[in-house]
Amino acid sequence: MRWSLRPETAGYLFVLPAVLGLLAFGIIPLIYAFVVSLHNYDLVNPRAPYVGLANYTALATDRVFWTALRNTSAYALMLVPLQTAVGLSLALMVQPSTRWIALLRASYFMPVVVSYVVAAGLWEILFAAPNGPMNSLLALAHVPPQLFFQDRHQALPLIALMSSWKWSGITMLIYLSGLHEIPAELYEAAGVDGAGGLRQFGNITWPLLHRITLFVLVVNTIEAFKIFTPVYVITRGGPLNATMVLVFHLFREGFRYVHLGDASALSFVLLVVILTLATLQFRVLRGESQG
Amino acid sequence: MNLTSSGTNIRPRSGLLAHVAAGGKLALAIIFVFPLAWMFLSSLRPVAEIFQYIFPFSLWTVVPLHATLDSYRHLLRDEPFGRYLANSLIVASCVAAFDVAVSSMAAYALARIRFAGREALFFLVLTVMIIPFEALLVPLYLIVRWLGWVDSYAALIVPMVPRAFSIFLLRQFFRGLPRELDDAARIDGCRDWGIYWHIMLPLSRPVLLSVTLLTFQEMWGSFTWPLVSTNNANMRVVQVAVASFGQGDGSPRRSPSCCS
Numbered sequence: 001m002r003w004s005l006r007p008e009t010a011g012y013l014f015v016l017p018a019v020l021g022l023l024a025f026g027i028i029p030l031i032y033a034f035v036v037s038l039h040n041y042d043l044v045n046p047r048a049p050y051v052g053l054a055n056y057t058a059l060a061t062d063r064v065f066w067t068a069l070r071n072t073s074a075y076a077l078m079l080v081p082l083q084t085a086v087g088l089s090l091a092l093m094v095q096p097s098t099r100w101i102a103l104l105r106a107s108y109f110m111p112v113v114v115s116y117v118v119a120a121g122l123w124e125i126l127f128a129a130p131n132g133p134m135n136s137l138l139a140l141a142h143v144p145p146q147l148f149f150q151d152r153h154q155a156l157p158l159i160a161l162m163s164s165w166k167w168s169g170i171t172m173l174i175y176l177s178g179l180h181e182i183p184a185e186l187y188e189a190a191g192v193d194g195a196g197g198l199r200q201f202g203n204i205t206w207p208l209l210h211r212i213t214l215f216v217l218v219v220n221t222i223e224a225f226k227i228f229t230p231v232y233v234i235t236r237g238g239p240l241n242a243t244m245v246l247v248f249h250l251f252r253e254g255f256r257y258v259h260l261g262d263a264s265a266l267s268f269v270l271l272v273v274i275l276t277l278a279t280l281q282f283r284v285l286r287g288e289s290q291g
Numbered sequence: 292m293n294l295t296s297s298g299t300n301i302r303p304r305s306g307l308l309a310h311v312a313a314g315g316k317l318a319l320a321i322i323f324v325f326p327l328a329w330m331f332l333s334s335l336r337p338v339a340e341i342f343q344y345i346f347p348f349s350l351w352t353v354v355p356l357h358a359t360l361d362s363y364r365h366l367l368r369d370e371p372f373g374r375y376l377a378n379s380l381i382v383a384s385c386v387a388a389f390d391v392a393v394s395s396m397a398a399y400a401l402a403r404i405r406f407a408g409r410e411a412l413f414f415l416v417l418t419v420m421i422i423p424f425e426a427l428l429v430p431l432y433l434i435v436r437w438l439g440w441v442d443s444y445a446a447l448i449v450p451m452v453p454r455a456f457s458i459f460l461l462r463q464f465f466r467g468l469p470r471e472l473d474d475a476a477r478i479d480g481c482r483d484w485g486i487y488w489h490i491m492l493p494l495s496r497p498v499l500l501s502v503t504l505l506t507f508q509e510m511w512g513s514f515t516w517p518l519v520s521t522n523n524a525n526m527r528v529v530q531v532a533v534a535s536f537g538q539g540d541g542s543p544r545r546s547p548s549c550c551s
Contacts, residue, residue: 018453121534140347
């Protein structure tokens, strides 16, 4: 008799490596994070005492945590509308596909290809104070030298500006795929009825892009709450905690001060924020496709 | 019937307006490209020249006066930058290769084979996809330390496989392939492995390639996990090395245009 597997068994064998990976490096760490957050854990003391929710209550009285939460939200509020608006504008601008337009598309997309670390390092040099290239450019217009990343009012908005420079190309790409799905007949009919470009945008393009816009908004918000790399590279949370964000706070607590319990409590707060946003996204998208 | 709109919403405009629009598009292109071009041009400068021509703003602020490859030579000869590049290359290639193998197998089973718990497994994939990696930094570090993997390629590679997103993407694609192909193959005596290997994979080459490239690109650019899981300079990847430039020692930041 030939040796053969029941289809069931074959199925399990096919998914086995993936499931092991997803469990070992996804689900188990998640549970472990919760366990660690209930203990006073550091790397020196092997027997971490159980402290219940003390790490969470400590978080509630941690002023840096509230600063980080406020800064992260402020960053999201600046980045998300900016990146979405820029992405949509770019998509509308590069829509009729010609050879020149393809070149423009490639230009707008270029920062996406560069790594986040390199992009952040580049902006740090460009906006160096007081003698960087940007200040030199401003001097042409007789603007006095700015402190940029060293100014506690400019640093966070500049990081938002940098991130939207880096990522708008992705948003453009998503909107382009949406624009492709709008039937050309709609515009032809509108043109026959005498509707101009602006009215066509208001009555056809914008309403039909509604779903994509919701998707873009939620994805960008989730990404915004995970901001870390440019903060690490450029400002390390400074000046005066002006760019202290959730993940950087988590990183510092966990890997610089080795307060692993506190860091894990922070992880859970981050998780709750992002899961809430993701649920919102799921709801909104499902509601849309039904309505 | 032409379903793709090709800019028909933009009506022919007067000459002046068209020029203004073209100028705007070009200005935006400059904003997006200029910093990168400046970085590249600066990388061709000798060290002494890097900060010399910034004030006042002139052509030489942008264009190097004396072009040289000194910076690149310095990076490769005086600093172990070749090692960092090799580390990134090894990690990104291994993760991409392992991920596409493991993910495509799981995706095939999720798309084609009926077994108890399949829906639950797909839910697992979606769950892991939503979990922000940043929230797992601390526990993952503890697990990797417990395994004795700190400062090893294993730490940089193994926890990254598989990527839930790859499984999701491939499953969607496999589901779109016609089932008649499976049935025909089964009649010809193929079993699941044969269908996966001889039918699914050859038909999905473009998707497999884009999943591989996407993973490679993300791993090449990944920063936070290597930063946390390695201390030894021998294990440093390019992004961590670039991030540590110009910190502390007061030496001018090299333009790392080679590490995009």
